[in-house]
Amino acid sequence: MTQCRLCGSATLASVVDLGATPPCESFLAADQLDAPEPAFPLHLRVCTDCWLAQIPPLITPEETFKEYAYFSSFSTSWVEHARTFVADAVERAGLGPDAFVVEVASNDGYLLKHVVDRGIRCLGIEPSVNVGAAAREAGVPTLTEFLSPETGAAVRAEHGPANLVAANNVYAHIPDVVGFTQGLRALVAADGWVSIEVQHLLTLIEENQYDTIYHEHFQYYTVASAIRALASGGLALVDVELLPTHGGSIRLWARPTEVAGEPSQRVNDVLAREKAAGLQELSGYTEFSARVAKVRRDLLKFLIKAAEQGKTVVGYGAPGKGNTLLNHCGIRPDLLAYTVDRNPYKHGRFTPGTRIPILPPERIAEDKPDYVLVLPWNLRAELTEQLSYVGDWGGRLVFPIPELSIVEVPAKEVSA
Known part of the structure; x- marks a missing residue:
């Protein structure tokens, strides 16, 4: 890996080298046990210009998500987390009966089913064929596709702009950060909201959560690096919430740059915490x-x-x-x-x-x-x-x- 995938810098510093492992969701059937099994290096580095932590894109999302082994609905607490999110998002974004909600990487419909229950029009964009089929069986409209600027524009042309775009636990899973962010911007209305949940690099470092480093997580965000990533697609961060999920996550609330305004005090507070932890210099990563x-x-x-x-x-x-x-x-x-x-x-x-x-x-x-x-x-x-x-x-x-x-x-x- 020679260049940062966000800013293009060649100044990447090693954070931790976990050796070589198979892709984490490539579970083996009994008849595969005697066959060769590919393994790929798992080496986390951080860009010393934009401070995005990242691993090389050695596998593609297409390889990972064509058929996926993770179904969100099997976690009771995760389904409840989604229900609470929907209730809060409806209030924050003022979603009425004429609103339109899109979730990217909607999995088996664990979140959008709460939107359906409220009678709000919605669409899931889910690349995995098997879990997308489960969502449709549960009554959640779902498009089997990866998000790109072209996909976002096509969905907008067919369904109209989205008042809310949710992208929970997917922003780390895409190697093309800029293209994906442009896809989010293509989906959202000019006065709409984008909500992103992603693991917080601050807690990953502080709490030794190295097992959340795996090949389908291409990058690891601080609020500071997320601001840079959002800006690459025409979005601006307006608020952030600290969540206990996945050992410590951030919920990023963004809007189109033209209507975003000044960020909340919570954004400034978290940025100050990250700076105090040394995450905008190499000292925060050395131990x-x-x-x-x-x-x-x-x-x-x-x-x-x-x-x-x-x-x-x-x-x-x-x-x-x-x-x-x-x-x-x-x-x-x-x-x-x-x-x-x-x-x-x-x-x-x-x-x-x-x-x-x-x-x-x-x-x-x-x-x-x-x-x-x-x-x-x-x-x-x-x-x-x-x-x-x-x-x-x-x-x-x-x-x-x-x-x-x-x-x-x-x-x-x-x-x-």
């Missing part, structure tokens, strides 16, 4: 690699000790971030017997690279393991509640990020 190495050592020490003591450890969840962690740590079935997931699409498959079997969640209660390693650690509160039954046999939960944490789960009281 990250050493802290990542410690996460790896601590988790491996725990797993090796558990194996030597004859304890059983299984996983919960098969998220993309989990595959970065498993591959970076070199964890195989001898240390993690299997993992489970609520998504039936993944059952009977194996994690990429590490070849760990993925089973239905019911298997945990059947086997009563000593430890359950929670891979989607960002859903800690939700999953601690879902896995409370593990305490019935004295099992414990293990969270690897931001540091190794072993949690005892109280056994449920049985009433007489």
